[in-house]
Amino acid sequence: MSTVASPGATGAGSTTTAVTVTRVHRLFAAQGKGSSVSALEDVDLTVADGEFVSLIGPSGCGKSTLLRLIADLDQPTSGTVEVFGKPAQRARLDHDYGIAFQQAGLLPWRSVTANVELPLELHGMDRRARRDRVGELLELVGLSDFAKHYPDQLSGGMQQRVAIARSLAEKPKLLLMDEPFGALDEITRERMQNELVRIGAETGAAVVFVTHSIPEAVFLSDRVVVMSPRPGRIVDVVPSDLGAAERRDDSFRDDAAFFHTVARVREHLHGTPVSGIRGVENQ
């Protein structure tokens, strides 16, 4: 099975890559008495157009840092980050990606509708078109009834869904998601996962997805990138291309190949072979 440049839904022979991270280091300088932290060390990562890549690893291994570098919210100490063949900064200025943060990061003084339409408003879409798009997005995340609510009137999981809708607002070709389903219950989570697979297939967007859940990573991804902490490194990349996006439905969750891949990712995470697939952690 081909792994490194597995084609996404767009396929069509396009050879461009969505993300190219080359020999990236990120050192956080010591502040005061604390010692400096090497959050990322010698990280190489390529995400093809339309490819779904998950980042998984223990807390503090640099997943969010890597995502922030791709989003040009932070700069590498050395190495380069390119998005769609451009420097990360250019891609950010061109609105090439959508992002959902680890904390929902909604604006509390704005209604759900106003939060979701923020990117569209900032980039000058007219009001009528904005309202239509927001309607679609809220439908998608199942919050149509809460359009006029404010973030402090929503549960944590609902807030995250609003943030996801916001990240999808401009139909970006690249989606950066930092544990977006962290606060969701299992049922909503699986529904959102199915939706995300569908959105990925429909829009042909590449996705870089941070998660702590091995089954989630395996279910969603073409490849699972396993990271280790201090210094943050990529330990291994596990292909999970067990089928095209169309095949990733609920039946896939019970597939033998699915459990096999889950076990492999677990092995890499723990650094030792793990026998059996019982007790797969889910959070």
Added chain:
Amino acid sequence: MTSALPVRLSGRDPRTRMRVLLAPVVLGVLVLGLWQLAVESFEIDPFVIPSPQAIFDRFITNISSIVDGVTVTGRNALMGLVIGAVIGIVGALLASATWIFDEMTAPLVAALSVIPIVALAPVLYTLYGAAAETARIIVAALSVIVPVYLNTLRGLRQVRPVHRDLMRSHAASAPQVARTVTLPTATPYVFTGLRIASSLAVISALIAEYFGGPVGGLGKSITSAAASSNYPLAWAYVLGAILLGLAFYVVTLLVERFFTRHTGSD
């Protein structure tokens, strides 16, 4: 858990709200009753303290002159509040935008905050003439600037990192960041500053009248009533001043409540 419950209910449950309102009213009536009783039974002289009955009588019979006083002092306080608020807010905007301005004004603000501003009143009367209200408005404005400035500046610095990241990820321009994130974040803090400043404005405008200037304000009326030994009338004017201060406070409190109704999510 159990102790947190009544507190949370206080705004909602009408019966609890009744009780919250009723308690201070009952206490107030009780205190007034005892006061009245004490003045009558011990035959306390009015220059020590007049009875509430006497004060209330004077308040009713002199209502038009009290309303005039409230109008004059209230107008000075309001103008001072508006002018001081504008200066404080604009100053805070400048200070948050340019660190050099911040560095330059920091000692000035510290100095201004320790000056007993009403003490400037006599100087200002000689500067602007004792026939004009200018000096009083300036005193009120000066007392307002510092709390508004400090609160606004603090608010402008409360932007959450995730919101800054959000705006950066959308490549928002500086004016867009200001309009969609920085100013809305600061707004509740501005109104907290205004609430604190509103009482200060009334107090300053009133006290400034003690040091001179044209007749007509509540402060002047209190001094002249006291000077002519009409103590119940002096107290009636004090009652007017209390009501004026209360009005400023309540209005700004309600405005602040309105602007803080949706803050702090996730």
